[in-house]
Amino acid sequence: MELITTPDELRAAIAELAAETFIGFDTETTGLDPHRSQLRLLQFASRNQSYILDLFHFPPDALQPVLDLLAASQPIKVAHNAKFDAEFLRKHHGIRLGMVFDTYLASLLISAGNESDRHGLEPVAARYLNVEMDKSFQVSDWSGQLTESQLEYAARDAQILLPLREKLQEKLDELELMQVAKLEFDCVNAMAGMELAGIYLDADCWRAQVAQTKAAYDQAAAKLQKELSAGAPQMSLFEEATSSINLDSPTQIREALGRLGIKVESTSEWRLHNLAREHPVIALLLDYRGLSKSLSAYGLSLLDHINPVTGRIHASFRQIGSPTGRMGCTSPSLHQIPHEKHYRQCFRAPAGRKLVVADFSQIEMRILAEMSNDEALLAAFNSGEDLHRATAANMLNVPLEEVTTEQRSKAKGLNYGIIYGMGAEGLANRISVSTTEAEGLIQRYFAAYPGVARWLQNAADTAVRERRSRTMLGRLWAFSFDPTDRQQLGALKRVGKNAPIQGTGSDLFKRAVKAVDDRLQGQDAQIVHCIHDEIVVECDEVIAEKIARLVSSTMIKAGKEFLPRIPVEVDAKVTDAWLK
DNA sequence: TAGAATCGCCAC
DNA sequence: AAACGTGGCGATTCTA
Numbered sequence: 001m002e003l004i005t006t007p008d009e010l011r012a013a014i015a016e017l018a019a020e021t022f023i024g025f026d027t028e029t030t031g032l033d034p035h036r037s038q039l040r041l042l043q044f045a046s047r048n049q050s051y052i053l054d055l056f057h058f059p060p061d062a063l064q065p066v067l068d069l070l071a072a073s074q075p076i077k078v079a080h081n082a083k084f085d086a087e088f089l090r091k092h093h094g095i096r097l098g099m100v101f102d103t104y105l106a107s108l109l110i111s112a113g114n115e116s117d118r119h120g121l122e123p124v125a126a127r128y129l130n131v132e133m134d135k136s137f138q139v140s141d142w143s144g145q146l147t148e149s150q151l152e153y154a155a156r157d158a159q160i161l162l163p164l165r166e167k168l169q170e171k172l173d174e175l176e177l178m179q180v181a182k183l184e185f186d187c188v189n190a191m192a193g194m195e196l197a198g199i200y201l202d203a204d205c206w207r208a209q210v211a212q213t214k215a216a217y218d219q220a221a222a223k224l225q226k227e228l229s230a231g232a233p234q235m236s237l238f239e240e241a242t243s244s245i246n247l248d249s250p251t252q253i254r255e256a257l258g259r260l261g262i263k264v265e266s267t268s269e270w271r272l273h274n275l276a277r278e279h280p281v282i283a284l285l286l287d288y289r290g291l292s293k294s295l296s297a298y299g300l301s302l303l304d305h306i307n308p309v310t311g312r313i314h315a316s317f318r319q320i321g322s323p324t325g326r327m328g329c330t331s332p333s334l335h336q337i338p339h340e341k342h343y344r345q346c347f348r349a350p351a352g353r354k355l356v357v358a359d360f361s362q363i364e365m366r367i368l369a370e371m372s373n374d375e376a377l378l379a380a381f382n383s384g385e386d387l388h389r390a391t392a393a394n395m396l397n398v399p400l401e402e403v404t405t406e407q408r409s410k411a412k413g414l415n416y417g418i419i420y421g422m423g424a425e426g427l428a429n430r431i432s433v434s435t436t437e438a439e440g441l442i443q444r445y446f447a448a449y450p451g452v453a454r455w456l457q458n459a460a461d462t463a464v465r466e467r468r469s470r471t472m473l474g475r476l477w478a479f480s481f482d483p484t485d486r487q488q489l490g491a492l493k494r495v496g497k498n499a500p501i502q503g504t505g506s507d508l509f510k511r512a513v514k515a516v517d518d519r520l521q522g523q524d525a526q527i528v529h530c531i532h533d534e535i536v537v538e539c540d541e542v543i544a545e546k547i548a549r550l551v552s553s554t555m556i557k558a559g560k561e562f563l564p565r566i567p568v569e570v571d572a573k574v575t576d577a578w579l580k
Numbered sequence: 581t582a583g584a585a586t587c588g589c590c591a592c
Numbered sequence: 593a594a595a596c597g598t599g600g601c602g603a604t605t606c607t608a
Contacts (some may be wrong), residue, residue: 248603250587293589296602322598326592333600336590364592420596429594490595498597502592532592532598585606591599 001155004053007062013044013051014065018075020046022101024161025070025077027085028154030143034091034196035309040142041151042066043158050155054146063093073099078161080104080121083319086192096189096521103161105184105320106168109177112468112478113323125160128167133160180475180507184319187510190517190527191319197538198312199334199528199578203303205346210299212342217291221247224288227281228256247288257281297336298343305332317530323477324499325506326532335531347529347578354544356525357580358551358572359534360509360559362387364419367504370563371472374451381566388412394448395441414445418452419501421460421494456497463496464489471503472562504562509533512558519554523547529578536578544574 004010017023024045031037042053053066070077070089077097079085081104086097107124111117117127125131137153172178228245246252257264262279264272276283305313313332321328329335337343349355365387369377380390385400392403392411403411413431422430428438446453463469468478477499481492509532516535517527525539525547535555539547552572559568573580 246604250604289588293602297590297600301602321600324598326598328599329591330600333591335592336600338590359592417596420598422596425594426596430596487595491597494596495598502598505592534592581608583607585604587604588602590601592597 001050001052001152003151004051005057007059010053010058010062010065013049014069016049017044017046017051018069018072020075022078022162022165023075024050024158025079025082025085026154026158026161027088028142029088033307033314034087035307035314037088038143039088039092041146041154043154045155045158045162047162050159052151052155067093067095071095071098076101078103078165080124080157080161082188083192083195086189087196090192090196097192100185100188101165101169102185102188103164103168105188106165106172106181108320109181109184109475110168110171110175112175112476114478114480121157121160125164128171129160129163131160133157175476176474177476180325180471180473183473183507183510183514187319187514190513191317193517194527194530195314195317197526197528198307198310198314199536200312200348200350200538201302201306202346202348203306205348206303207300209342209346210295213291213294213299217288217295220284220288220291224281224284227284228253228260230260247285248292253285294338298338302332324503325471325475325510326502327506327530329531334529341579344579345577349538349541349576352541353538354541355528355575355578356537356539356544356548356551356572357534357575357578358537358548358555358570359580360512360555361569361571363508363533363559363568364501364505365415366559366563366566366568367472367501367508368419368452368455369566371500371504372449372452372455374449374455377449377452378565384567388415391415391445391448395444410441411445414441418445418456419498421456421497459497459500460493461496463492463499467492469496469499469503471500471507473504473507475503475507477503505533508559508562511561512555515554515558516551519550520547548572548574 002013004013026043027039028041029037029039039055042055044051076099078101080102082097082100082102089095089097103124104119107119111119120135122133122135125133133156134153137150140150172181224247225244245256254264260281262275262282264275272282272286276286305315307314313334315329315334316331318328337347366381369381376394380387380394383390388408388411389400389403391414392407393400395411396403396407410431410433413427417427417430424435424438424442427442428435433441459469463479464483467481467483468476470476479492479495481488481495483489483492513527513530513535516537520526520537523539523543525537525543527535528538529536535551537547537551552570555570556568571580
């Protein structure tokens with residue numbers, strides 16, 4: 001291990017590192033938030049030497065060679081969760097990390113959805129190299145005088161990455177995951193940029209929204225409490241004041257309903273929904289639940305996530321958030337903000353700026369058409385007609401213009417349900433028809449789209465036979481369902497149908513995210529949010545229309561790579577707030 | 581009593 | 593007494 005303390009030593013180290021194909025790269029920082037913490041150490045490893053650069057004791061104006069090395073596409077930087085390091089480099093030194101091999105993402109891909117595998121550097125090194133690493137220094141104080149053992153720890157982290165990459169590369173090749181790995185590695189910079197930028201939330205707007213909800217909630221709670229207590233035994237005023245029903249407790253609600261003569265097995269929404277018309281108290285309960293959810297999940301606590309330095313919300317994105325490759329988002333989960341206007345209008349563009357909200361239209365149905373090669377479905381998309389209307393026409397063998405609103409709505413339910421492996425009962429529930437009618441509809445659907453029927457059957461069979469599935473780019477999900485268990489077999493078939501579609505959607509979307517992020521370089525525009533098939537960009541208002549066209553065309557081009565036989569449509573809007 | 585498990589519900 | 597997929601999160605209830 002060599003501690004670099006002078007520009008001369010740095011030049012020599014860079015010369016050696018630059019000659020490599022791969023170098024290990026890691027950083028130590030004084031904290032986890034790039035906006036509030038400092039970069040302390042940069043650690044590099046070549047095949048035979050490791051270097052540490054202490055940024056607290058090195059002239060800042062002599063750093064350029066190392067920044068150039070990091071920004072260059074060669075050598076490839078091997079890092080564990082490179083997004084983290086990339087954010088600090090972008091924030092404090094204004095550079096984008098060049099080509100990376102991310103051992104964290106590689107490990108996730110190789111695990112193929114196995115939830116028991118952990119993916120920190122320590123467990124990954126243990127799993128693939130049989131090396132025991134002591135990570136206890138990770139949380140040590142990296143802001144003061146560093147001890148020799150801290151430096152050794154730091155160097156070791158970078159050193160292990162090269163042998164780890166070799167092993168992971170072997171596995172990726174073996175499992176034919178290199179294409180999807182490349183896709184993921186290429187997406188790291190876009191993810192880093194998005195997290196670092198964050199999204200602006202108008203706090204006053206949000207507070208007003210919460211206050212309004214709170215008032216409605218109080219009213220609904222009081223009314224519901226009164227109605228539910230009607231069946232309770234007579235109580236003194238004191239008892240009434242102290243022993244009220246906990247409206248958030250399914251158990252207590254069930255008991256209270258029972259006293260009113262309404263017997264229910266469970267108080268879940270789908271079960272209560274049909275009873276709401278018959279019993280006003282149930283409608284009241286559902287109303288209360290909506291407001292309660294709104295206050296707890298989308299209440300003032302969201303404001304706690306506003307970063308004091310930037311004034312914006314920097315959610316944590318997980319690039320591979322599920323076995324299908326969809327991203328995950330936490331702290332807060334910006335993926336589950338309701339789309340009612342009073343919530344989303346608070347996510348805004350600051351003064352002088354605009355948001356471009358762009359999403360792929362019906363992308364999973366298009367993927368189904370492409371993968372299944374179903375002639376009628378392909379034709380439906382290529383005709384440019386409304387998909388659900390065309391589906392209804394195909395199912396009922398009637399001309400397009402004769403399709404009624406109700407028929408279209410049922411066809412829509414089928415189109416969405418089918419990609420989740422839905423059965424007759426599920427469909428019946430969803431579009432409010434009898435199970436018999438639902439069975440008939442599904443039969444008609446498969447008669448209209450026989451290629452889809454064949455593809456779905458094959459996907460389910462393959463899932464049961466091989467207990468795994470792949471996307472167009474080869475992303476793998478090894479299922480842990482037990483096919484001898486009846487229920488799990490059902491789930492296995494449904495996931496077998498859905499995973500290739502949803503997963504290919506992820507592949508396609510990530511290609512788009514990377515491409516859009518690349519195209520926005522050098523412009524006053526930045527991706528600030530991603531939700532499965534939607535990209536939100538914040539930019540200077542003067543260039544917003546141009547950016548919208550750029551984002552849209554870039555997304556379509558990325559989509560076309562996956563869907564050569566189907567038109568790809570993107571709805572892109574320039575707005576002041578996160579609204580469509 | 582703290583953490584795990586479950587319920588219920590938001591997104592795509 | 594559900595079973596159309598993927599997730600996260602807050603409140604309640606269970607468990608040791």
